[in-house]
Amino acid sequence: METLQLPTVETAAKLGLLPEEYEKINQILGRKPNFTELSIFSVMWSEHCSYKNSIVWLKTLPKDSPRMLAKAGEENAGLVDIGDGLACSFKIESHNHPSALEPYQGAATGVGGINRDIFTMGARPIAQLNSLRFGDLSNERSRWHMRGVVRGIAGYGNAFGVPTVGGEIYFDECYNVNPLVNAFSAGIVEVGKVARATSYGVGNPVYIVGSATGKDGIHGATFASEDISDKSNAKLPAVQVGDPFQEKLLLEASLEVIATGKVIGIQDMGAAGIICSTSEMSAKGKHGMEIWLDKVPTRQANMQPFEILLSESQERMLVVVEKGSEAQIKAIFDKWDLNCEQIGVVNDTERLHFFMNGELVADVPADDLVLGGGAPVYHREYSEPAYFAEFKKFDINSIPQPDYKAVAKHLLSHPNLVSRRWVYQQYDSMVGTANLSTNAPSDAAVVSVKNTDKALVMTVDCNGRYVKSDPETGCAMAVAEAARNIVCSGGEPLAVTNNLNFGNPYLPEVYWQFVGSVKGMSKACIKFGTPVTGGNVSFYNQSTPKNVVAGVESAVFPTPTIGMLGLLHDLGKRMTLDFKAAGDRLYLVGKSQNDIACSEYLYSYCGVKAAPAPYFDLEEEFAMQQAVKQLIDQKLIASAHDLSDGGLWIALAESAFVRDLGFAVKTNAAFRKDAYLFGEAAGRVLVSVSAAQEQAFVSAMTATGVNFETIGEVTAKDFVVDGETLISYAEAKDLYNNTLERLLSK
Structure with missing residues (x-):
């Protein structure tokens, strides 16, 4: 393994790592990391992947109910029993920073990513929602953001063939630089046929399937873990490019492969690409992998190992299958005209060994990279901002x-x-013929579960103005409003996924908003019996122009979006x-x-x-x-x-x-x-x-x-x-x- 010109603490800082984090990496490895290894830690220990500044509070959220089939963090998305041998997989995630710089692709790839989280569990997506925030519409850039984001959601979602059935949009000047784009998806899977994001079984082959790997999205997770600034436009390559038609093929191929019963584990390559999926699956299965990066299909010649590992090119999956089923698996992906290349094998080392043309380029322990393993966890200081007392x-x-x-x-x-008619008329809300809300609107979206008398009832809700005024009360109100929308539609609230959008967590006043919101969410979710199945934390929604000191007033409204799933037990009792x-x-x-x-x-x-x-x-x-x-x-x-x-x-x-x-x-x-x-x-x-x-x-x-x-x-x-x-x-x-x-x- 090459050791010349090893990176320094200064290099680590440029990759978003703190000096103490660089020292911890040295301790974990028992040596200094090379550049590829340092890049691996930089993305896996970014806030976007590790939740290092939020996990201590996220763990306080309620996670249990009789209907829960997968708790928060266990799988790619939440999983709730809806009866009749069926379960609903659902989740919400953000694509805020990419959408701020390139609204169309930022929003489009956000839609693609959230749907992959659903169908990697073996669930067929049946509905999408979105929660959007834009700046003052008298501002041309805000209008540009909105037009691009809506076109991106429509361009990807319509072509992918899953209806967009609801959502919310707010406008305020605090979102002028930092629009928020939160995408929600829900799918149906038979209980007992759920695919898992894990890896085990020494000698089992590891495949990369779907699109080829390019240089788009490299260090995208790191980019999502810093403030938007005057230099952000230089990071446009961190914005991914999506292909919804390729994703449709990947959906069908993935579900067919999962149905063979030969899949050990499968995971979407979203944030941090190959390194994220290989490390998380290995850590969960308490195994390791040997990965041959030169076998990864690439769109560009001479890609460096760190580029292949960190690329966030879209429409890709990592699949571990039973040894001996290689021909069967490859035949399915060949039928759908998708790449299906074996890039490694499972081993029992609990480490990840990455090779390039036979040379070992990185050797890292899987568990030390991931949330719940060795990734850093911080207890941030927080303090009440001066405005809070003034507002009262x-x-x-x-x-x-x-x-x-x-x-x-x-x-x-x-x-x-x-009315949001200008927006929703661009979305295909009727593909799949299950949406019941188009001509007879309810407070929440209502989508029938085929071959049953039931329907899923879904909503996304948050008023960031309320949350800024009082984070604990405002976030509890968001949960209550979501439940109220579901109840007014005839449904029973079941569970929550959340997208927590805040400013810079290193600012005590911003972190106070975050802590208060989590407390309010916990209280309300316990009362309504709606455990939190997972979601996403998006910090650094904050602009820092030159010569401006970042403070709570330069951040967006604290916007903890609540995505709530409900169940309508009898279609005859739907309310409009x-x-x-x-x-x-x-x-x-x-x-x-x-x-x-x-x-x-x-x-x-x-x-x-x-x-x-x-x-x-x-x-x-x-x-x-x-x-x-x-x-x-x-x-x-x-x-x-x-x-x-x-x-x-x-x-x-x-x-x-x-x-x-x-x-x-x-x-x-x-x-x-x-x-x-x-x-x-x-x-x-x-x-x-x-x-x-x-x-x-x-x-x-x-x-x-x-x-x-x-x-x-x-x-x-x-x-x-x-x-x-x-x-x-x-x-x-x-x-x-x-x-x-x-x-x-x-």
């Missing part, structure tokens, strides 16, 4: 009563609240959000509050950004959701729509638009009118009830002890509040449907 000083009495017609128009035309007929009565379920804190109304209309999170009580929220479940189960309501962004006003409008109906409501004099209409206090659901069911509805709600009140009725006319038409139906629908397209056409 907000007094609603400092806000005068507004012009209600002006507020109504403002909210119906605000990018955070308007649309008003059904004029004359139906409108009720508000849950407790209203004299609260406008952190609402879109306060933030963007009143221009007040210093306020605490909206009112939230976990026990009240849970009781309210149980009441709504009962109403749906007994078929006592015609529609259900949760109150969240934009408050009651936006919930009323969205429920009316679907069937071109209107409403006439009266506000409650016990509360300020702006708080009642536009406040975003949590724990409330708008329901409509037919005249025939009203008496039974009132009796059922009274028995629950949960607050409820009548507020008006569905009409065939305009949007009327307290006897006054705040806006005509025609103007309201035009603003709601067309604002986003107008902004993006600039």
Whole structure:
């Protein structure tokens, strides 16, 4: 093994390693590493791969339930029993940094990567969602980010053949430099036929399958573990390039190979490429590998060993199969016209020996590279930022009563609240014919499980503005909103995957936001019985231009996106959000509050950004959701729509638009009118009830002890509040449907 010109601590620093980490590598190896070995440690010990700054808190999240078939970190994705001998594999991951520099490929390869995590478990993906954050749309770069990301999601997802069935989008200037692109996928697999990400059995062959390896994505994991800066554009080669048609072939070939029963283990080559899959599979199986890098199919000549090892070229898998099945396995990949090359064998050393043309170029212990093994673990300092106490000083009495017609128009035309039609019309939502949400929308996406009477119910939720104002409360609210969306669709919340998007973890105020969010998530997930199956941590969503000192204000809103999976046990009890007929009565379920804190109304209309999170009580929220479940189960309501962004006003409008109906409501004099209409206090659901069911509805709600009140009725006319038409139906629908397209056409 070459030992000349060994790298130094300065070299390590350029690769993102701390001096103490370089010393630890020397201790692990019992010598100084060569450049290839140092590159291996740099990517495997990056935050993106090792979670070294977050794992101590991630371990505090709830992970158990009777339905859990794979706990967080055990496999490529979460796995939950949904009955009938079936399981759902689901996960969410980010592709933030690549999308900031090259929006199309950044988003496209994010979609490709999350789907590979699902089908490497033997599950066929059936649905995709995404959670997106962009900057101020008056900013041309923000519009460029959004156009590119949406095209990338559509370009990859549509061609791959899995429907995009839902998602969320927010805009704020804090995301101007750092957009967030979080991709979610879910698939179905038979229990007992799940493929594992492991390796064992001395002499078993190791294959690389799928696309050839190129120089795209090298040190992508390291790039994702640092702030976006003026130098980031020079790292465009760290952004991968995807091919959805190749991925479709890889999907079919992988599922066919897994079905042979000859696969010992299989893992996607995502972040950190070959080195990640070889080390993680070996560590899990307590074995080692001998890998011949010169056997790896490459797209470019004369690639160096570290380039082959670290490349994040897309549409590739590492597969370990039973010795003796080589011909059978290769025949399947040949049929699908995909590379299938043996690049090594399993051994019992628990080390990884990488050779290039017969020369040993790296010799590293598998377990010392990976999360849960020898990778460093840090307990970071954290401290409450000064703004937190200031936000709590907000007094609603400092806000005068507004012009209600002006507020109504403002909210119906605000990018955070308007229809996402411009976006979802670019997505194929109907491929596979299982999506039930396209023409009859629910608060969550509903996708039928074929050959059963069940459906998966899925949502992604987080209001980063709430989380910044109070991380613990704001993240608990995100979990509660996800559960509320699933319940309002007729489903039972089952489990959570998360994507934790934050700034630089070395800043104590940023880390305080992270810690608070994890605490809030834990509390809420325990209450709703939704264990965390895994997900992704994305730190360093923070811009550091020249001569600017990085601080909490240069980071994005702390955005711990909650992806929640639910189950609709009976398709006949699916609930939608649309008003059904004029004359139906409108009720508000849950407790209203004299609260406008952190609402879109306060933030963007009143221009007040210093306020605490909206009112939230976990026990009240849970009781309210149980009441709504009962109403749906007994078929006592015609529609259900949760109150969240934009408050009651936006919930009323969205429920009316679907069937071109209107409403006439009266506000409650016990509360300020702006708080009642536009406040975003949590724990409330708008329901409509037919005249025939009203008496039974009132009796059922009274028995629950949960607050409820009548507020008006569905009409065939305009949007009327307290006897006054705040806006005509025609103007309201035009603003709601067309604002986003107008902004993006600039």
